Amino acid sequence: MLEDLSVVVKVVPRSRSVSVRVLPNGSVVVTAPRFTPRFVINQFISKHENWIREKQGIVAKKLNALVAERERLFFRGREYDFRLNISSQKEGVKVTDTNITVTSAQEDHAEVRRILEKWYRLQATKHFRERVPLLADLVDSNVKTVSIRSQRTRWGSCSSRNTISLNWRLIMAPDWVSDYVVYHELAHLTHMNHSKQFWLLVERYVPNHEDAQKWLKDHHSLLQF
Ligand SMILES: [Zn+2]
Numbered sequence: 001m002l003e004d005l006s007v008v009v010k011v012v013p014r015s016r017s018v019s020v021r022v023l024p025n026g027s028v029v030v031t032a033p034r035f036t037p038r039f040v041i042n043q044f045i046s047k048h049e050n051w052i053r054e055k056q057g058i059v060a061k062k063l064n065a066l067v068a069e070r071e072r073l074f075f076r077g078r079e080y081d082f083r084l085n086i087s088s089q090k091e092g093v094k095v096t097d098t099n100i101t102v103t104s105a106q107e108d109h110a111e112v113r114r115i116l117e118k119w120y121r122l123q124a125t126k127h128f129r130e131r132v133p134l135l136a137d138l139v140d141s142n143v144k145t146v147s148i149r150s151q152r153t154r155w156g157s158c159s160s161r162n163t164i165s166l167n168w169r170l171i172m173a174p175d176w177v178s179d180y181v182v183y184h185e186l187a188h189l190t191h192m193n194h195s196k197q198f199w200l201l202v203e204r205y206v207p208n209h210e211d212a213q214k215w216l217k218d219h220h221s222l223l224q225f
Contacts, residue, residue: 006027006028007028007029007030007045008027008028008029008030009029009030009032009041010029010030010031010032011031011032011033011034011036012031012032012033012034013033013034014033015031015032015033016033017033018030018031018032018033018036018040018041018044019031020044020045020048020051020052022052022055022056022059024059024062024108024109024110024111025059025106025107025108025111026056026059026060026107026108028045028052028056030044030045059108059109062109073100073116073172074172074173074219074222075095075100075120075123075171075172076127076171076172076173076174076175077172077173077174077175077176077177078174080095080098080099080100081098081099081100082099082100082102083099083100083101083102084101084102084104084107084112085101085102085103085104086104086105086106086107087103087104087105088105089103090103091103091104091105091115092115092119093115093116093119102115102116103115117168117225120168120169120171120172121148121168123171124148124166124168124169124170124171125148125168127171127178128146128148128166128170128171128178128182129146131175131178131179131182132146132164132166132182133146135179135182135183135186136186139183139186139205141186141189141190142162142189143162143163143164143186143189144161144162144163145162145163145164146163146164146165146166147163147164147165147166148165148166148167148168149165149166149167149168150167150168150169151165151167152223152224153223154167155167155169155170155181155216155223156170156181156182156184156185157185158185158186158188158189160189160192162189164182164185164186165185166178166181166182166185167223169222169223169225172219172222172225173215173216173219173222174215176208176212177212177215177216179206179212180206180209180212180213181212181216183202183205183206183209184202184206184209186205187201187202187205
């Protein structure tokens with residue numbers, strides 16, 4: 001029976017019956033009450049084999065979808081090939097001239113995504129913590145704080161308390177485009193609306209702001225990452 005299925009049996013004294021789960025990484029966990037004979041567990045697994053295989057198929061498909069969907073990854077406006085390295089080495093992300101390689105212990109959709117997002121966030125934090133004060137200085141703006149957020153629908157925002165929030169996904173855009181978003185938010189510190197005066201100020205900061213807006217519009221799907 002099921003030699004090729006690796007099953008972890010968890011004894012849960014308070015459980016009333018045998019049950020089975022398939023984890024996001026594809027492994028199978030059977031929960032059983034104390035003193036459940038092994039043959040009962042084996043019978044249970046055999047009985048649910050089709051269900052288990054079906055679930056595992058779904059999990060594997062999700063990962064394949066991630067890889068297919070993300071064959072290419074953006075980072076600071078450049079496109080890289082996405083590579084997945086399943087290994088027990090330390091998790092992380094490595095960038096070469098052509099590739100972005102994610103090392104993960106598990107071939108699991110959510111896990112790979114988590115590692116990638118953590119890396120993007122770190123890069124965004126490093127980049128914008130340096131970049132925003134520099135650009136603010138150029139336009140004599142008094143920004144106190146930059147925070148890196150995860151808004152689903154916007155690239156940036158600002159508050160009247162001189163704080164600028166930027167979406168970590170902005171690190172995927174070219175620098176001239178993310179600079180535009182920073183300038184846009186800096187202009188909001190003067191005009192908290194999208195009035196004509198606001199756009200005149202943006203125009204002064206970024207003469208080619210329309211090209212930057214177009215880039216963001218064309219790459220809107222990056223916000224869905
Ligand atoms: Zn705005």
